[in-house]
Amino acid sequence: MPQAKLSQKIKQPVGAYLKSITVAGFRGIGPEARLDLHPAPGVVVVAGRNGSGKSTFSEAVEVALTRRSYRWEAKKGASDWRAGWRNLHVDDPCQIRIELAEEGIGTTTVAADLGTATKEPRDGVFWAQRPGKPRDRSADPLGWAKPLELYRPLLSYDELGGILESRPSELYEKLSTILGLARIAAAQERLDELVKSLTAPRREARALVTKARDALAASADPRAVEASKLLSARSPDIEVLARLATGAFEPPSGDMAILRELAALAVPTVEQSRDAITRCETAQHTLAELSSDATQALVNRTGLLKHAVAHVEAAGTQKCPLCGVGTLDAAWVASARREISELDQRAESLRNARRAYEESIRRLASMLPPSPRALGAEMDEDVEGRAKVAEAWQAANSIDAASPEGPRFLLAAIESLVPLVVELKTAADAERLRREDLWTPLARQVAAVATALEKADEADRQAVTARATQSWLKDHANELRNERLRPIADEAREIWAALRQESNVDLGEIELEGAKTRRRVTVTASVDGKEAGALTVMSQGELHALALALFLPRATMDASPFRFVLIDDPVQAMDPAKVDGLARVLDRIGQTRQVVVLTHDDRLPEAVRRLGIKARILYVNRSEGSRVEVTSGSDPTQRYLEDAFAVAQDRRADDVVRRRAIPVLCRMAVESACKDLFMARWYARGERRAVVEAKWQDAQTAQQRIALALRDDADGDLDRWLAERPARRRALAVVGRASHEGLQRDPRGAIRDVEDLVRDVRAGAR
Amino acid sequence: MPTQDDADDIVLRIMTVAEESGALTDDSQELLWQVLTGEW
Numbered sequence: 001m002p003q004a005k006l007s008q009k010i011k012q013p014v015g016a017y018l019k020s021i022t023v024a025g026f027r028g029i030g031p032e033a034r035l036d037l038h039p040a041p042g043v044v045v046v047a048g049r050n051g052s053g054k055s056t057f058s059e060a061v062e063v064a065l066t067r068r069s070y071r072w073e074a075k076k077g078a079s080d081w082r083a084g085w086r087n088l089h090v091d092d093p094c095q096i097r098i099e100l101a102e103e104g105i106g107t108t109t110v111a112a113d114l115g116t117a118t119k120e121p122r123d124g125v126f127w128a129q130r131p132g133k134p135r136d137r138s139a140d141p142l143g144w145a146k147p148l149e150l151y152r153p154l155l156s157y158d159e160l161g162g163i164l165e166s167r168p169s170e171l172y173e174k175l176s177t178i179l180g181l182a183r184i185a186a187a188q189e190r191l192d193e194l195v196k197s198l199t200a201p202r203r204e205a206r207a208l209v210t211k212a213r214d215a216l217a218a219s220a221d222p223r224a225v226e227a228s229k230l231l232s233a234r235s236p237d238i239e240v241l242a243r244l245a246t247g248a249f250e251p252p253s254g255d256m257a258i259l260r261e262l263a264a265l266a267v268p269t270v271e272q273s274r275d276a277i278t279r280c281e282t283a284q285h286t287l288a289e290l291s292s293d294a295t296q297a298l299v300n301r302t303g304l305l306k307h308a309v310a311h312v313e314a315a316g317t318q319k320c321p322l323c324g325v326g327t328l329d330a331a332w333v334a335s336a337r338r339e340i341s342e343l344d345q346r347a348e349s350l351r352n353a354r355r356a357y358e359e360s361i362r363r364l365a366s367m368l369p370p371s372p373r374a375l376g377a378e379m380d381e382d383v384e385g386r387a388k389v390a391e392a393w394q395a396a397n398s399i400d401a402a403s404p405e406g407p408r409f410l411l412a413a414i415e416s417l418v419p420l421v422v423e424l425k426t427a428a429d430a431e432r433l434r435r436e437d438l439w440t441p442l443a444r445q446v447a448a449v450a451t452a453l454e455k456a457d458e459a460d461r462q463a464v465t466a467r468a469t470q471s472w473l474k475d476h477a478n479e480l481r482n483e484r485l486r487p488i489a490d491e492a493r494e495i496w497a498a499l500r501q502e503s504n505v506d507l508g509e510i511e512l513e514g515a516k517t518r519r520r521v522t523v524t525a526s527v528d529g530k531e532a533g534a535l536t537v538m539s540q541g542e543l544h545a546l547a548l549a550l551f552l553p554r555a556t557m558d559a560s561p562f563r564f565v566l567i568d569d570p571v572q573a574m575d576p577a578k579v580d581g582l583a584r585v586l587d588r589i590g591q592t593r594q595v596v597v598l599t600h601d602d603r604l605p606e607a608v609r610r611l612g613i614k615a616r617i618l619y620v621n622r623s624e625g626s627r628v629e630v631t632s633g634s635d636p637t638q639r640y641l642e643d644a645f646a647v648a649q650d651r652r653a654d655d656v657v658r659r660r661a662i663p664v665l666c667r668m669a670v671e672s673a674c675k676d677l678f679m680a681r682w683y684a685r686g687e688r689r690a691v692v693e694a695k696w697q698d699a700q701t702a703q704q705r706i707a708l709a710l711r712d713d714a715d716g717d718l719d720r721w722l723a724e725r726p727a728r729r730r731a732l733a734v735v736g737r738a739s740h741e742g743l744q745r746d747p748r749g750a751i752r753d754v755e756d757l758v759r760d761v762r763a764g765a766r
Numbered sequence: 767m768p769t770q771d772d773a774d775d776i777v778l779r780i781m782t783v784a785e786e787s788g789a790l791t792d793d794s795q796e797l798l799w800q801v802l803t804g805e806w
Binding site for chain 2 (some may be wrong): 109179180181183186187190191194465466469472473476480483486589
């Protein structure tokens with residue numbers, strides 16, 4: 001299995017915290033106003049009345065980061081919102097500056113300049129600048145466009161409602177993409193496509209077969225008949241079809257073979273026939289001359305002489321026994337021998353002439369072969385003149401060339417046959433070509449069908465595999481998706497458990513269901529143990545709590561480059577019990593994330609104070625001319641000191657407990673102040689969270705932590721700084737030794753010394 | 767952003783489930799791999 005790609009990694013995103021939000025001339029803020037935030041994990045509650053301008057800070061972050069506004073785009077009557085984005089009192093400058101502390105990078109500024117010519121915020125000039133880099137005005141200078149969509153760290157009241165009101169597929173899509181589940185969807189789409197594409201070759205082949213069969217049916221060509229027969233089979237023999245189309249195979253009873261044979265018929269030319277007959281006649285004449293009666297007498301005489309010579313040679317010289325006059329002696333024998341030799345030569349000539357004659361007759365007779373098979377074979381469609389040629393050929397074949405008039409008759413027969421054969425050959429060839437012309441397009445069609453059937457067979461084989469894979473993935477996709485979703489769903493349920501408080505709605509399964517147009521996130525719930533769809537049984541406040549429960553796990557995923565969440569007015573529709581739950585949830589998330597919550601009512605700040613949650617509270621006020629100011633309400637340091645004073649003044653408290661508790665609270669106040677200063681500075685410099693946390697944890701004593709806040713070094717020298725004011729050493733003793741051994745001095749004086757120490761540390765750390 | 771690792775983690779998980787199910791032939795598993803990794 002190819003696994004090489006597994007080792008390919010893409011760069012993990014760095015984390016970013018909000019450091020400050022500065023706004024001028026935008027929405028509810030006129031002259032420039034700045035909201036400073038500690039760029040570190042922790043909770044900040046920004047409280048302010050409706051219209052105080054607090055939401056403007058949140059909207060400014062959204063516009064600067066996303067270049068859009070959910071509220072303006074989603075809200076009914078959005079045109080009013082769009083028209084009112086510029087501040088009524090101050091419209092120039094109209095600008096937003098967001099400072100972000102990026103881990104490993106430092107302080108990055110994201111900005112929007114919305115000059116007076118800007119019609120809508122999205123038409124403004126947007127830029128981002130990282131430390132030591134020029135301003136970048138490109139479309140996505142920080143590479144955050146996609147993460148903002150996936151992990152959106154911003155949540156307004158309108159958006160809170162929108163999470164569950166949007167299209168069912170939207171939340172599915174976002175969760176699915178975050179979880180890397182897009183791969184499954186993409187794989188399913190690819191398989192659907194593949195299966196679809198693999199059915200096409202069979203469909204195309206079927207169409208071609210139908211078309212070809214129609215065309216073949218109109219042809220009488222035996223090849224067409226054969227092809228048609230093959231194509232009517234359930235699984236046509238593709239190989240035979242292909243051979244039929246290329247001409248490598250022909251039906252055995254085909255006319256085409258006969259036509260080809262007829263076109264290739266061979267007969268002697270008239271000239272060749274005449275030559276042969278002339279040769280024949282010459283031989284015949286020669287033979288006739290040699291075969292005269294005198295010649296026969298000579299042959300007889302030769303025999304007689306040979307006997308006489310033999311007689312004389314046996315009996316010796318004597319009188320001629322025939323005439324009785326002459327003497328047959330040696331001289332006569334010599335003369336007789338000479339005559340015999342001459343007569344033998346003449347007899348040999350005669351034999352040769354006979355052989356020559358016989359040969360010429362044989363050759364004449366063989367000039368015309370027996371009538372070819374093609375002349376008599378049965379044809380589906382006969383060719384004109386074939387019968388006449390067959391007849392003439394038979395007639396010529398039947399002439400006895402050796403008969404006296406044979407050659408002459410034969411010549412006449414051949415002379416009349418030759419033109420008939422020539423005519424037949426031409427006709428046969430023309431007919432063959434005519435039939436080929438008709439067959440060629442059909443042959444092409446048959447060849448195309450054979451190719452298509454071959455492809456279809458191959459596609460069918462592949463489709464079996466593809467369908468099995470498609471079906472398996474379909475059956476397991478949702479199971480696999482929900483396996484990935486489970487941690488998020490569990491966290492959402494945990495958040496819901498904290499938020500639900502007095503709600504009688506129990507949250508059940510949160511699952512990804514369906515596919516394609518029916519994909520959705522289903523949330524089941526039970527009311528007093530009875531199963532129901534969550535969305536139908538929940539009140540508005542409960543729905544908001546549920547939306548928040550789904551939003552937070554997504555916005556705080558490890559893979560998100562945002563180490564902050566900015567939530568505007570989450571408590572509007574919540575009952576008091578849920579506000580307590582929210583405060584606890586925010587506190588938990590604040591352990592690892594910067595949580596900025598904007599709220600218009602007192603319930604959240606009140607819950608934070610009451611539950612002793614370590615959160616910073618800021619107040620936003622707007623005065624005449626859209627002048628917006630941010631003041632610090634209280635911070636954990638201040639609250640620890642207030643608590644210490646409260647313990648000191650509590651007359652009912654046991655003195656031993658008081659002397660133990662006060663130094664501990666004082667130490668917590670000092671550490672809280674030091675930690676804020678140290679972390680804000682280090683995060684703003686771009687240090688990584690793990691480094692910052694480790695550095696803080698390594699510093700054990702109060703003095704080491706003060707040294708970190710003042711010197712960035714736990715072992716930094718504080719002697720001179722402590723010597724500058726005696727109260728500093730006294731305070732160090734309170735938060736150091738006394739926090740372990742108990743306070744041995746006036747409690748209120750000790751707390752005031754610590755208060756001074758905190759103030760001096762804060763002043764010195766700047 | 768889900769990292770390449772996350773995505774590959776999913777591919778590996780699916781391939782493991784597929785292999786353990788024993789329901790797919792080698793060819794089907796190969797095809798599954800190809801469509802999951804985008805090779806096909």
